[in-house]
Amino acid sequence: MTWEISASGAPLSVATPGLPASGTPVTNATGHDVTVLLTAGLAAITAIAINGVVVTGLSVAISTLGPPLRLAAGAAVTLTYTGSPTWQWVP
Numbered sequence: 001m002t003w004e005i006s007a008s009g010a011p012l013s014v015a016t017p018g019l020p021a022s023g024t025p026v027t028n029a030t031g032h033d034v035t036v037l038l039t040a041g042l043a044a045i046t047a048i049a050i051n052g053v054v055v056t057g058l059s060v061a062i063s064t065l066g067p068p069l070r071l072a073a074g075a076a077v078t079l080t081y082t083g084s085p086t087w088q089w090v091p
Helices: none
Strands: 002-007 010-015 034-039 044-050 069-071 076-082 086-090
Touching (some): 010 086, 044 069
Antiparallel strands (some): 002 010, 034 069, 034 086, 044 076
C-alpha cells in the first residue's frame, strides 16, 4: 500500500514494505520519517526493536492494534512475532 500526503505543496509518497520474517530488521529507506502502524490480528508481536534496541514493555497482543511507532529515515525496526501480523507505513 502507498500513502500520499501533501507537505508544503509537494506530494509525499511512502510505500509500505513487505513484512519480513520474525526477527529480521527492515530499514526505513523512504528518505522520510514514517509512522508504523501494527496490527496483530491472530498473531502476537512479542518484541519490537529500533536500531537493535528492544523497546522495553512494548508488545502487541492477539487481535489488537499496537501503538503507532515513529521511525526515522535510515532507522531499522525489527519485530519478533508469531502468526501473521500486518503493518502500514504512513508519512
